[in-house]
Amino acid sequence: MAYWNDYYTPHTIEEAVEILGRYEGRACMIGGGTDLLLEIQQGHRPRMDALVDPTRIEGLDQIVEEDGWLVIGAGVTHTRIVNDPRMRQHGTCLVESCGVIGGPQVRNVATLAGNIAHALPAGDGTIGTLALGGEVQVAQASGLAWQPMEEIFIGPGQSTVDPKRMLIARIRFRPTGEHEGSAFRRVMRPQGIALPMIGMAARVRLAGEQITEVRIAIGPAAKVPLLAVKTMQALVGQTPSDKTFAAAAETALAEVQLRTSRHRASAAYREEMIRTQLPLTLAKAVERAHTGQAEPEGVGA
Amino acid sequence: MSDLKLQVNGKWVELDVPQSRYLAEVLRYDLGLTGTKIGCNESECGICSVLVNGTPVNSCIYPAFKAQGAAIITIEGLEQDGRLHPLQQAFLDHGAVQCGFCTPGLIMTAKALLDEKAAAKQPVTEHDIKVALKDTYCRCTGYQSVINAILQASGQDVKPYIPKTKAPCQTIGHALPNPDSLAKITGRAMYTDDFVFPGMLYARTKRAGVPHARIRHIETAEAAALPGVRAVLTHADVPGRQNHGLVTVDWPVLCSDKVRYAGDAVAVVAADSEEIAAAALELIKVDYETLPVVDDPIQAGQPDAPIVHEERPDGNLLKHIKVRKGDMAAGFAAADVVVERTYRTPMTEQMFLEPECSIGVPRGYDPTAFGGTIDPAAQRGVQYRHDKTTIYCGTQIPYLDREQTAAALNVPPEQVRIVAALMGGGFGGKEDIAAQIHVALLAERTGRPVKMLYTRAESLLFHPKRHATIIRIKTGAKRDGRLTAVEAELYGDGGAYASLSEKVMTRATTHASGPYDVPHVKVDCYAMYTNNTPCGAFRGFGVTQSCFAVESNMDLVARELGLDPIAFRRINALDVGGTTCTGQVMRESVGLQECIAGVEADMRAHHTALGEAFRWSWSEGRKHYAWGIGIGYKNTGLGGGAPDKASAIVETGVTDGQVWAEVRTSSAEMGQGLPAVLAACAAEELGLPYGQVRVLLGDTDHCPDGGPTTASRQTYVSGNAARHAARTLRARLQQVVADHFGQPVEQWSFADGQFSANGTRAGLVEAIEWAQASGQPTWEEYEYWAPKTQPLGTGGDMHVAFGFGAQAALVEVDDDTGAIKVLKIVGAHDVGRAINPLTLEGQIEGGIIMCLGNALTEHFINEQGQAWTDVMARYKMPSIKHTPEIISRIIEHQTADGPYGAKGIGELSSIPTTPAIVNAIANAVGVRFCSVPVDQDALLLAWKAGETECLCGWGYEH
Numbered sequence A: 001m002a003y004w005n006d007y008y009t010p011h012t013i014e015e016a017v018e019i020l021g022r023y024e025g026r027a028c029m030i031g032g033g034t035d036l037l038l039e040i041q042q043g044h045r046p047r048m049d050a051l052v053d054p055t056r057i058e059g060l061d062q063i064v065e066e067d068g069w070l071v072i073g074a075g076v077t078h079t080r081i082v083n084d085p086r087m088r089q090h091g092t093c094l095v096e097s098c099g100v101i102g103g104p105q106v107r108n109v110a111t112l113a114g115n116i117a118h119a120l121p122a123g124d125g126t127i128g129t130l131a132l133g134g135e136v137q138v139a140q141a142s143g144l145a146w147q148p149m150e151e152i153f154i155g156p157g158q159s160t161v162d163p164k165r166m167l168i169a170r171i172r173f174r175p176t177g178e179h180e181g182s183a184f185r186r187v188m189r190p191q192g193i194a195l196p197m198i199g200m201a202a203r204v205r206l207a208g209e210q211i212t213e214v215r216i217a218i219g220p221a222a223k224v225p226l227l228a229v230k231t232m233q234a235l236v237g238q239t240p241s242d243k244t245f246a247a248a249a250e251t252a253l254a255e256v257q258l259r260t261s262r263h264r265a266s267a268a269y270r271e272e273m274i275r276t277q278l279p280l281t282l283a284k285a286v287e288r289a290h291t292g293q294a295e296p297e298g299v300g301a
Numbered sequence B: 001m002s003d004l005k006l007q008v009n010g011k012w013v014e015l016d017v018p019q020s021r022y023l024a025e026v027l028r029y030d031l032g033l034t035g036t037k038i039g040c041n042e043s044e045c046g047i048c049s050v051l052v053n054g055t056p057v058n059s060c061i062y063p064a065f066k067a068q069g070a071a072i073i074t075i076e077g078l079e080q081d082g083r084l085h086p087l088q089q090a091f092l093d094h095g096a097v098q099c100g101f102c103t104p105g106l107i108m109t110a111k112a113l114l115d116e117k118a119a120a121k122q123p124v125t126e127h128d129i130k131v132a133l134k135d136t137y138c139r140c141t142g143y144q145s146v147i148n149a150i151l152q153a154s155g156q157d158v159k160p161y162i163p164k165t166k167a168p169c170q171t172i173g174h175a176l177p178n179p180d181s182l183a184k185i186t187g188r189a190m191y192t193d194d195f196v197f198p199g200m201l202y203a204r205t206k207r208a209g210v211p212h213a214r215i216r217h218i219e220t221a222e223a224a225a226l227p228g229v230r231a232v233l234t235h236a237d238v239p240g241r242q243n244h245g246l247v248t249v250d251w252p253v254l255c256s257d258k259v260r261y262a263g264d265a266v267a268v269v270a271a272d273s274e275e276i277a278a279a280a281l282e283l284i285k286v287d288y289e290t291l292p293v294v295d296d297p298i299q300a301g302q303p304d305a306p307i308v309h310e311e312r313p314d315g316n317l318l319k320h321i322k323v324r325k326g327d328m329a330a331g332f333a334a335a336d337v338v339v340e341r342t343y344r345t346p347m348t349e350q351m352f353l354e355p356e357c358s359i360g361v362p363r364g365y366d367p368t369a370f371g372g373t374i375d376p377a378a379q380r381g382v383q384y385r386h387d388k389t390t391i392y393c394g395t396q397i398p399y400l401d402r403e404q405t406a407a408a409l410n411v412p413p414e415q416v417r418i419v420a421a422l423m424g425g426g427f428g429g430k431e432d433i434a435a436q437i438h439v440a441l442l443a444e445r446t447g448r449p450v451k452m453l454y455t456r457a458e459s460l461l462f463h464p465k466r467h468a469t470i471i472r473i474k475t476g477a478k479r480d481g482r483l484t485a486v487e488a489e490l491y492g493d494g495g496a497y498a499s500l501s502e503k504v505m506t507r508a509t510t511h512a513s514g515p516y517d518v519p520h521v522k523v524d525c526y527a528m529y530t531n532n533t534p535c536g537a538f539r540g541f542g543v544t545q546s547c548f549a550v551e552s553n554m555d556l557v558a559r560e561l562g563l564d565p566i567a568f569r570r571i572n573a574l575d576v577g578g579t580t581c582t583g584q585v586m587r588e589s590v591g592l593q594e595c596i597a598g599v600e601a602d603m604r605a606h607h608t609a610l611g612e613a614f615r616w617s618w619s620e621g622r623k624h625y626a627w628g629i630g631i632g633y634k635n636t637g638l639g640g641g642a643p644d645k646a647s648a649i650v651e652t653g654v655t656d657g658q659v660w661a662e663v664r665t666s667s668a669e670m671g672q673g674l675p676a677v678l679a680a681c682a683a684e685e686l687g688l689p690y691g692q693v694r695v696l697l698g699d700t701d702h703c704p705d706g707g708p709t710t711a712s713r714q715t716y717v718s719g720n721a722a723r724h725a726a727r728t729l730r731a732r733l734q735q736v737v738a739d740h741f742g743q744p745v746e747q748w749s750f751a752d753g754q755f756s757a758n759g760t761r762a763g764l765v766e767a768i769e770w771a772q773a774s775g776q777p778t779w780e781e782y783e784y785w786a787p788k789t790q791p792l793g794t795g796g797d798m799h800v801a802f803g804f805g806a807q808a809a810l811v812e813v814d815d816d817t818g819a820i821k822v823l824k825i826v827g828a829h830d831v832g833r834a835i836n837p838l839t840l841e842g843q844i845e846g847g848i849i850m851c852l853g854n855a856l857t858e859h860f861i862n863e864q865g866q867a868w869t870d871v872m873a874r875y876k877m878p879s880i881k882h883t884p885e886i887i888s889r890i891i892e893h894q895t896a897d898g899p900y901g902a903k904g905i906g907e908l909s910s911i912p913t914t915p916a917i918v919n920a921i922a923n924a925v926g927v928r929f930c931s932v933p934v935d936q937d938a939l940l941l942a943w944k945a946g947e948t949e950c951l952c953g954w955g956y957e958h
């Protein structure tokens, strides 16, 4: 049996919402399909009567600057994000996180919206966006509304955005400015596991020799993509140094819930990675805040 | 059905197709552009890449309607006015094409990169290539040639990497592209799934899904009643022999009383479409009484273990294989140092990129009865005549397919014809019967052609893999470095059916003391039945596993003795005059010492070039570096007393005043370059340009039996058959010429394509025409028999020849993550004679990278008889980003009976890499893995905890 029957490429958000409504749960949003179609094919979720593809909705196929936000439409692929100079300078950790998803063929079709909607605790783009303080604009029959991203996640693979009834129309974040920097790192094993052993991202703002604002996202470190709130609080007012970062890693270890995932990573290894990689991530973000240089690293690795 | 408008390769097309189509399906099946290949259907392998508005995408999961209105470019769109695209030419020049199945994907992805860089006026770097092609896999080439080809196509002056070899003859010894490469780089090459016959049905197999169960009842009525279903067959529909098998006939064509592994076939369905066939599978109900599962070879030998084949006398013991040499007590008494360890190797998967496909065509099939004809343009030498049951498939052993299919159909073998299509890789995994019998049964039942294409998941589930082994090995040596004794015990997981277990594990056993002259050796190997996926042939044939254990122990012994690992190996390495553990005295062609010396020289050269002294290990910042070494050997040919023969036909003719020759044999090409070898042998003997020799392989009605394509034997046996056939034919033509001039044949000689005597000359053209005029055949069939060998246990020559190799790996280990990178491999291989250095180097590089996967990434995980590795995404073979620099030396100690002195190389290069890498890791961080693939998680934790050995690689139950 075909995995879906009808394929829609609506031109407006309203049209997309209308189609979803018409199908009453038998239609579903699709970005690049790089998660969705495999899950249907492999029997992990039911087939659909219709797929709704937002990549041709006017305005959603681009990245725009609006009221001091950088706004990414649902149709924007990882490749577009990675190649966008504004993103590279002002959303470096997002570029670094989108830049390691799959290979070029996947990044050429897969969207950030799809990555976020998939709601995996370690979705790379999700971790990058979360650290930047991203918000998502959800479109449904009742209209459009912006929400801080961390509010939509409920559990592994679960979010309040039900792609059978609504869509993420846009994603936005405040671009990093002067004295700000961000960075992303992940550890991947070369064997047959498509998900990172662990990934993390940080965004910092400095005033002189002090950290005044910081956001840290880690995954998988909880049932949802984790915003390491306690670690963030502990870092504010600190002076960046190896010691500060090492202490931050210990704070983070106290607030994460690390598990052993079979064939993917042991809890002990993940613990070790937070110890070694979080300081490196913070140091890189601080370095970028200091220098203003933000050439993304590891893209395509 | 809806309107889909696409601009494909510059031409607008409009199609009325369902909106559920994927782009790959539209291209391949609706537009007939079969150059785009499907390897996985899960966005994993990248070989289905095409350009959509200039951007590469995986067409296998790209909804066609997403591309509405877009410009698509496929491999078929690259040639301009009959001229190859620079990438295509470069792939040819560099030998970056082996089986060719990945080639369109590699080329399309590379094209996007080249276009992008050209537009940005930037040069293409190796790093760019590794980023762009990261997820476009190739299982054959090892990628070095691919990288070089792309650099060349981008306008840089990069020559093909070809190691130095002996001075060439006229054709032998020259670097030449495989004759079928041109078809592969243009997308014209025909693999089985590319064939479409009028009236064709589509078939699927109902698999057990449970690893061990008694079948109480099979209910097929509901499936048979589904509209569009044409036949549902079970064991009751097999008219002849119920089982197949390459050595032991124990594998049911369709299971009747019990299932022994999750991939067992219980029923097959043919229907009007694949979708209907798949839906019908769901309607087949099998009532099982589940049985306890045995999933470990040691457990399989316990008295209370569940029995896989109740009718066998020895429980789950498939074969006990023994090697005895000397006196073990004396051997170990003489040792100053004894090291004993137990090693584990995992089940691994060939991951040829083309999933198994077979098409059965019934006897008497007439395409016009289905309103169609067979497109003559698609014939590529195949004569479509269906006066007998015909099976199109990719196979390593056409004649055994024929025999086994005939037995199941209950007809003489001559009533079955196998037509080997091009094969997208095999590596041993296409020796056993896949769907050949099923499609033959379905075709005869329905009176229509029937195609069965396995999904990737089904391919993974079904086909025999490399044996998981547990190897205990005890090595004794004297202070002066001489080995005194090796004792080993091996358990091999044969899985549910015998396949080639006995042969593979015999090779593991006879190679278990390594390529060393060891006076006292005792090896016991137990090949066991379990409820896991059957295991059989996979490049290396058991030696990959034992070499890892042997060479790991060698490093441990060297350390105990305080000897340099290379010096220690050189003291013991086999040489002419040495004796193997089976008692074979080496009389010639042992280039091992030279291999080791070559590798050592290249390791040193690495440091010399950096202006520093050689060192085994060092650290820089938070990275640790070290070299590790492994050496190995591999028999050429079946050996062990098995009659080892191959036949080939060489035919000549004249067309438009030009001589051509054709070599025909039923040996298999799976990318290893056999046609190049056969063409070179015939060209050399007939004095013809290489380009004037064609090769036709694997059509059992036209090609004599070349025997199995296994055991690195085809260059040796089929190469010899082609050479002798060509020679005999030349002698006949010489006689014809002599007779024509009325002169004694002894006065005539042949050189440079000309016969001459006393100033009189005649070319091949005349000779052939005179032969034809006088009614003499212009073809010759030659049956070549390899020298006789001795069965194991009887001493003497167990094998006709051995290839030898040494490799060293330079690795980097990250202090923070334990991540491992292989930076460089230097290898030297004694191949007897390099018949074609280009295709030979391709085999060497591909083998090395495959074995790198064995060391670092690959494990086919079975849990309680169920495959955890159920999709390609769960089995990572090395990608281009894993490719280290490879420095290769070819050593040519010719062997007397090989063609021009050649021995086999197909497997050799993929044997020593694993221990070289694992030894390097141990040298870098002091943690030795006694199991592969090496797991960075376990490595890091062991290392930080100060442990020195890790017993579990990735994917084992700890």
Ligand SMILES: Cc1cc2nc3c(=O)[nH]c(=O)nc-3n(C[C@H](O)[C@H](O)[C@H](O)COP(=O)(O)OP(=O)(O)OC[C@H]3O[C@@H](n4cnc5c(N)ncnc54)[C@H](O)[C@@H]3O)c2cc1C
Binding pocket: A028, A029, A030, A031, A032, A033, A034, A035, A036, A037, A054, A074, A100, A101, A102, A103, A106, A109, A110, A111, A112, A113, A114, A115, A116, A117, A118, A122, A123, A124, A125, A161, A162, A163, A166, A167, A168, A169, A194, A195, A196, B042, B043, B044
């Ligand atoms: C080979 C391979 C490698 C991969 N590697 C990585 C990796 O390294 N890291 C990683 O994080 N991911 C990885 N992925 C997963 C996947 O590619 C990413 O998560 C990707 O970003 C998903 O985007 P998509 O547009 O393809 O989503 P889709 O598959 O189209 O959709 C995913 C989910 O989101 C929903 N959805 C899509 N768009 C919207 C929308 N606008 N509004 C609401 N719901 C929506 C869908 O209904 C579905 O539930 C990999 C996938 C493959 C095939």
Ligand code: FES
Binding pocket: B037, B038, B039, B040, B041, B042, B043, B044, B045, B046, B047, B048, B049, B058, B059, B060, B061
């Ligand atoms: S990625 Fe499409 S066939 Fe493998």
Ligand code: FES
Binding pocket: B096, B097, B098, B099, B100, B101, B102, B103, B137, B138, B139, B140, B141, B353, B424, B425, B671
């Ligand atoms: S040539 Fe690349 S997979 Fe065979």
